[in-house]
Amino acid sequence: MRVYVVDNGGQWTHREWRVLKYLDVDTRIIPNNTPFDQLDVDALVLSGGSPHVADEGEKMGRNGEYLDRADFPILGICAGFHFMTNHFGGRTEAAGKPEFGKATLIVDEEDEIFRGLPHEFVVWQSHNDEVTKVPDNFQVLAHTKSCPVEAIKVKDRPFFGLQFHPEVENTEHGSEIFQNFLRVVEEWHR
Numbered sequence: 001m002r003v004y005v006v007d008n009g010g011q012w013t014h015r016e017w018r019v020l021k022y023l024d025v026d027t028r029i030i031p032n033n034t035p036f037d038q039l040d041v042d043a044l045v046l047s048g049g050s051p052h053v054a055d056e057g058e059k060m061g062r063n064g065e066y067l068d069r070a071d072f073p074i075l076g077i078c079a080g081f082h083f084m085t086n087h088f089g090g091r092t093e094a095a096g097k098p099e100f101g102k103a104t105l106i107v108d109e110e111d112e113i114f115r116g117l118p119h120e121f122v123v124w125q126s127h128n129d130e131v132t133k134v135p136d137n138f139q140v141l142a143h144t145k146s147c148p149v150e151a152i153k154v155k156d157r158p159f160f161g162l163q164f165h166p167e168v169e170n171t172e173h174g175s176e177i178f179q180n181f182l183r184v185v186e187e188w189h190r
Contacts, residue, residue, distance in 0.1 A: 001025050001026060001042050001043075001182065001185060001186070002025070002026040002027070002040065002041045002042050002043075003020055003025050003026070003027050003041060003042060003043045003044065003045060003182070003185065004027060004028055004029070004030050004039065004041050004044055004045070005017045005020070005027060005028070005029045005030070005044075005045045005047055006030055006031075006032050006034075006044055006045065006046050006047055006061075006063065006066065006080070007029050007030065007031055007032055007047055007049075008032050008046065008047045008048065008049030008059075008060055008061070008063070008079050008080055008083075009047075009049035009059070009079075010047040010048030010049045010077070010078065010079065011048070012047075012048065012165055012167050012168055013029060013047040013048070013049075014029065015165075015167040015168060016045050016047055016077065016167040017029050018167075019166075019167050019174070019175060019178050020045070020178065022175075023175070023178060023179060023182060025182065029047075031061070032060060032061030032062060032063060033061040033062055034061075034062065035062065035065075036062065036065050036066060036069050036070075039066075041072065042072055042073075042185050042189055043072050043073040043074065043075070043181070043182075043185040043188075044066055044070065044072070044073075044074045044075070045074075045075045045076075045077065045080070046063055046066070046074060046075070046076040046077065046079075046080025046081075046083065046084065047077060047078075047079070047080055048077050048078030048079045048080060048165065049078070049079040049080070060079070060083045063080065063083050063084075063087070064083075064087050067084060067087050067088070067159070070157075070159075072158070072185070072188060072189070073158035073159065073160075073181065073184050073185050073188050074158070074159045074160070075159075075160050075161075075162070075181050076159070076160070076161040076162070077161075077162050077165060077166070077167070078162070078163065078164075078165060080161070081131070081152070081161030081162055081163055082129055082131065084152075084154075084159060084161050085131045085133075085134065085135060085138065085149075085152065085161060088135040088137065088138070088154070089135040089136070090131055090133045090134050090135040090138065091131070091132050091133035092129050092130065092131050092132065093129065093130070093132045102122055102123075102124065102125075102170065103122070103123055103124075103125050103144045103145070103146075103147075103164070104120055104121070104122060104123075104144060104145065105120065105121055105122070105123045105142050105143075105144055105150055105151075105164060106119065106120050106142060106143055106144065107119050107120070107141065107142045107151075108140060108141060108142055108143060109139060109140070109141045109142075109153075110141075111139070111141050111153055112153075112180055112181075112183065112184050113141065113151065113153065113160050113162075113177060113180050113181060113184070114141065114142065114151070114177070114180065115180050115183075116176065116180075117173050117176060117177070117180075118173070121172040121173055122170070122171065122172045123144075123150075123164035123165070123166070123170075123171045123172070123174075124164060124165050124168045124170040124171045125144075125147075125163070125164050125165070130147050130149065130163065131149040131152075131163070132149075134149055134152065137154060137155045137156055138152045138153065138154055138155065139152060139153045139154075139155055140152055141153055147163060149163065150162070150163045150164060151163065151164075158184055158185075158188050160181065160184075162177075166178060
């Protein structure tokens with residue numbers, strides 16, 4: 001299985017790559033300006049990054065092209081998640097209460113990405129922005145006390161978005177979240 005990590009300038013992009021590598025996935029980090037036609041992958045991870053997506057979407061490179069043309073699963077993390085929601089008609093704005101460090105995730109809908117995980121567990125946050133309007137074809141899967149949209153799924157495509165960082169050691173069940181995403185990839189390509 002080949003899953004590339006799109007580098008959007010996130011501080012933990014290399015950790016996303018490392019988790020996939022540990023899970024025995026053929027993976028590498030690619031620049032976010034890589035043309036879609038040069039991708040030969042089974043899935044993509046859109047990394048986090050420092051851009052305020054609502055104001056600096058151009059810093060997200062070709063993420064829009066990937067979302068428009070992909071016929072494979074995509075997992076957006078933090079800024080990758082923000083870009084995904086904005087790209088499909090949602091809105092991201094400054095968070096009422098930015099989250100940094102530990103938070104308790106409450107899973108509202110288990111779906112594929114949280115399959116087999118507890119209803120509540122600790123996740124690691126690092127964000128000033130949050131999704132304030134969810135596109136019509138998105139389903140909210142989880143929230144925290146101060147952030148109502150922590151995880152989403154696009155209803156008609158195998159796209160997922162996470163506000164928190166499953167790639168860092170402080171997030172409980174982070175590896176299992178990646179494993180669940182890889183199961184989605186396997187099922188999609190059957």
